[in-house]
Amino acid sequence: MWSVDEHLADILEAVRPLEPIELQLHDAQGCVLVEDVMVEIALPPFDNSSMDGYAVRVADIEGADEEFPAVLTVIGDVAAGSDGLPGDRAVGPGEAARIMTGAPLPAGAEAVVPVEWTDGGTGGGPADTMRSLSDAPEGAGGEVRVHRPVEARAHVRARGSDVKPGDLALSAGSVVGPPQIGLLAAIGRSTVKVRPRPRVVVISTGSELVQPGEELTGGRIYDSNSFALTAAAKDAGAIAYRVGAVTDDADTLRATIEDQLIRADIVVTTGGVSVGAYDVVKEALSSVGDEDEPGSGIDFRRLAMQPGKPQGFGSIGPDHTPLLALPGNPVSSYISFELFVRPVIRALMGLPDVNRPTVQAVLDTDKALTSPSGRRQFLRGTYDAEAGTVTPVGGAGSHLIGALARADALIVLPEDVTSAEPGTDTEVILLR
Ligand code: AMP
Ligand code: MG
Numbered sequence: 001m002w003s004v005d006e007h008l009a010d011i012l013e014a015v016r017p018l019e020p021i022e023l024q025l026h027d028a029q030g031c032v033l034v035e036d037v038m039v040e041i042a043l044p045p046f047d048n049s050s051m052d053g054y055a056v057r058v059a060d061i062e063g064a065d066e067e068f069p070a071v072l073t074v075i076g077d078v079a080a081g082s083d084g085l086p087g088d089r090a091v092g093p094g095e096a097a098r099i100m101t102g103a104p105l106p107a108g109a110e111a112v113v114p115v116e117w118t119d120g121g122t123g124g125g126p127a128d129t130m131r132s133l134s135d136a137p138e139g140a141g142g143e144v145r146v147h148r149p150v151e152a153r154a155h156v157r158a159r160g161s162d163v164k165p166g167d168l169a170l171s172a173g174s175v176v177g178p179p180q181i182g183l184l185a186a187i188g189r190s191t192v193k194v195r196p197r198p199r200v201v202v203i204s205t206g207s208e209l210v211q212p213g214e215e216l217t218g219g220r221i222y223d224s225n226s227f228a229l230t231a232a233a234k235d236a237g238a239i240a241y242r243v244g245a246v247t248d249d250a251d252t253l254r255a256t257i258e259d260q261l262i263r264a265d266i267v268v269t270t271g272g273v274s275v276g277a278y279d280v281v282k283e284a285l286s287s288v289g290d291e292d293e294p295g296s297g298i299d300f301r302r303l304a305m306q307p308g309k310p311q312g313f314g315s316i317g318p319d320h321t322p323l324l325a326l327p328g329n330p331v332s333s334y335i336s337f338e339l340f341v342r343p344v345i346r347a348l349m350g351l352p353d354v355n356r357p358t359v360q361a362v363l364d365t366d367k368a369l370t371s372p373s374g375r376r377q378f379l380r381g382t383y384d385a386e387a388g389t390v391t392p393v394g395g396a397g398s399h400l401i402g403a404l405a406r407a408d409a410l411i412v413l414p415e416d417v418t419s420a421e422p423g424t425d426t427e428v429i430l431l432r
Helices: 004-014 179-187 225-236 249-262 280-285 330-348 402-406
Strands: 021-024 053-056 071-079 095-099 111-114 143-145 169-171 190-195 199-205 239-246 266-270 297-302 308-314 319-326 358-363 378-384 387-392 409-413 425-428
Touching: 004 308, 004 319, 004 330, 053 071, 053 143, 095 143, 169 179, 199 225, 199 249, 225 239, 225 266, 225 330, 239 249, 249 266, 249 280, 266 330, 280 319, 297 319, 308 330, 319 330, 319 358, 330 378, 330 402, 358 378, 358 409, 378 402, 378 425, 387 409
Parallel strands: 071 095, 199 239, 199 266, 266 319, 358 387
Antiparallel strands: 021 190, 053 095, 053 111, 071 143, 297 308, 308 319, 358 425, 378 387, 378 409, 409 425
């Protein structure tokens, strides 16, 4: 018998992070950067207005108030996307330029007065009616009355005040999330070098399995494992391919796996790993690929855990693709995935935390939970973060999908525990 920890360590020992590739920003989401990304432009790239208003010289509006506003001549518009005033004009003494948010501060101007601190101007209305260059009026004119003074640089976002050329934008090892993608785009990067998402192929086995949506005839059940594990693989960060259920026939299964190897960084199978007469995965995987290849071959073992005792692990095919053969019972296969496959996916991605987070919680139950001696038991539960408690849902049966769907945590009862009293401190694995 292998312990849960020994099995996981054996698996992680065998997997290395995937080779980095250059990906488009939206494909890099959730991936780990393998390069330091340096900033090559200033952000903002030019001094620009943070308000809709008028670009002015501060001396012209010193001491202005409601009663004695400063009256300035409006000499034109600076719209977002324009490169300054038309004809490269500068704002001179006694002059103002109408400006909108994000537009460059025109030559000669030292600050921006928000439109709210003016009478709006007589030539073409307030600047916030300008939506874009195309629908801006030909050029504002007339006069504007300014009711309040401003200091130099007021309402001006300085060039480089966010990031500057030579700054480190993101360091190698960062996970590319939405804000990081925003920064990369803002500095003009369209691709980045990251470790890609692993491609996980999920194959369920069992002649009793019927595809959801089809008619259920006597003695058959719907294939739920391949759906649950494909979803779990995506949830862990993988690109997941669900292969429909394969019948309990070793040749068919072998052929299916060999066909799938081309697009797999990991192969996951469910069912057919225990000691029954039709345990097809065991039978099929003893001869997949070149048996003389070092590292090839799948080792079938018994783990000191419940559920999930029978497990297979090894690598197959010319690329030594890791294969995890999980047990068939729906709860067993899901828990096995969480404990063993999820860490592989995350290790391949180069993520630092490969395991689900765990917490300690107080067992909230009426009667003691029992657990087999020498096996680590994983019961389903609901975790209440506020109360710091965990409540079991359903029993220990590995067929209880209904209870699994109501759970958000796994209650871990260690190997040496045979009974856990209500109120005991327990380890809990958080599933979301
Ligand atoms: P096995 O390990 O193949 O003997 O399967 C153990 C139990 O899990 C049996 O009751 C199977 O019918 C059930 N089972 C196996 N594969 C699936 C699946 N893909 N979806 C739902 N139940 C399954
Ligand atoms: Mg089976």
